[in-house]
Amino acid sequence: MGFVQRIEENVVGIFQKKIAPALQLMTYYRCALMEVETKFKVLNEEFSLSHDRNPIEHIKTRIKTPESIRKKMRTLQIPKNVDSLEKNIHDIAGIRIICQFVDDIYVLADCLLAQDDVALIEKKDYIANPKESGYRSLHLIIEVPIFLHNEKRQMKVEVQLRTIAMDFWASLEHRLTYKKDINNEKANNISSELKNCAETSVWLDLKMQDIRNNIERIEKRGN
Template sequence: MRPLETFIEQRKERFVRNSLMSDEFLDFVNKNMKPIEKQMSYYQCAIMEVETKFKVLNEQYSLEYDRNPIEDIKSRVKSMESLIKKIRKKDIPLTLSSIEENIHDIAGVRVICSFPDDIYMLADCLLSQDDITLLEKKDYIKNPKPGGYRSLHLIVSVPIFLQDGKRNMTVEVQLRTIAMDFWASLEHKLRYKKDIPADKAKYLEDEMLACAQISAGLDMRMQNVRDVIAENAKPDEQSLLLKDLS
């Protein structure tokens, strides 16, 4: 290993030892491991509640309108490593109450839809339920990020029912089309490639932005195809499809 690489590795090791393995952090883990595990289980329960709501909506659309607006549902509870990084990035106290108050994406549910219209329809259906409270909404479909990222983000509060009572938990819900999810998956992989030369990195950045614009156009064209099919369906089919589009 070259001297510079050796130096960098040593510095990295020292950072891990002094930061992530600090006495403060180790004390926090020792004192709070059981409460942390319990808190993570609450987030998992909240995910199950939200997933069930979307599965019920999908089943209802299947029975009433003979189609499924949801292609897939993915979920995750943030890993301990990611949670630690977020705590340090936000520079918040190492307490469970502070984590719950300041970090809203520990529980995440991603809903993959067929068409852009389905995203807003499902979001409205979810938010109209009386036990769901909207805390924050970010529409990266109508207002994409500079790099091209598109998705609808909702931070919601949902109750879970435990042995000793009800508890409200925060869940981040992301709604995307198949094209949006495919793009985001590739962008996520590229984000952590640190060994790409500067000229190639600029090319990839421009190419990903172009791909985002193409996929946005594809989403709209596919939705237009669906609309034309609905408008030209037989009378009995048309009433079903138009009801679906309303």
Template sequence: MNIGELKTRGGELITQIQEKEQEKQEEIDTPVEENGLARMIEVAGPFMQLMMAYRCAVREIETKLNVLNDEYSVQFDRNPFESIKSRIKTPVSIVEKLKKRECDVTVENIEKYLTDVAGIRVICSFPDDIYRLADQLARQDDVVLVEKKDYIKNPKPNGYRSLHLILEIPIFLSTGKKHVKVEVQFRTIAMDFWASLDHKLRYKKNIKNQDIIAEELKSCADVLCDIDLRMQQIRFMIEDQDKNKY
């Protein structure tokens, strides 16, 4: 990210904080303090440093996953995941989430209360790859497993399936070591396909027969889950044949 983009993100945060301060002042019908803007500007620097730390943490985990992928390619002649996607929440999204928690918009509260500012999505070929990769990643010496939510074994009522991990890893800066939390989601191609379309369809406005649509989406999720398991079983059959050749 270049300097211009960093300034833009910092400016967005300042705007959001300024709006929040304005709302508070309007509630008590008093003018905004003259030093308010100066305090907001002070926040921009630490905020940009924190976003930089999140980006570094994402790169660290991506590197770990790519190393595992390379090892599997050599050892087992296949890759356990198809792709990795990553994102950092926007300043607007961060502020909105803090507001929902009724927290002040501060850098300290971002680190304390938000565990998904940095996110990685790993798209795997088969369900067993998800658990193998997640386990091998979480067991590394410098990785701490903060939280685990298994929506594959325990799907959400709407049919959503994915494995969510909150991991904490160290990054090493010129000022020293800093521990950063990153959310890592593991899905199969089918799970990701369903989640993407479910999100698009559910957020359309003025949809009739929502209960019927929700039931159909849940049914599709179950069918895709069955397909995942059947495709995995086919892989097992092929691997067994390869073993019997020797």
């Protein structure tokens, strides 16, 4: 066996031992995201038939980047292997459901969790109990099965449900608060303004929901 061939086989061996299992796990997470996304799309279609409107404005999915995963593993101080990764980090696969109204969030969450192949691992309601910053959203960690050619695996997915206003606020808050060149005093002022904006968005969400309810009552009366 030549020197180059031995090097090539060593490289392949390292890949199969170190990298291939991680790539396989990421594939499993992508499959789990497809399963959960399909569930929400089906609920959206069903809702459009029964209520003559779609509760979901749009859907976003993501897999954590390798750098983000490494950072979280360091923070949690967990072993750097695939088994530890799958066991301890529950938000590698994430799906964000953007809804039109606040009550749609809870209806969709209840419908999802009522499905017999969905297991709730953790729930954090930042709508009922907003973060200090003003952040609002409903977070669920769920477990769903994926069906492979020779096995069934249970995979965890983080689900975030929020309104358009909540998503708009969260996106801007993330961009603005992670600016590196803002001193502490100005950063505190910006945080205070963002919290005021969050309170305004709460009012806006509830007002829009009231208007929708009023329109539906008028339509039912036929005038």
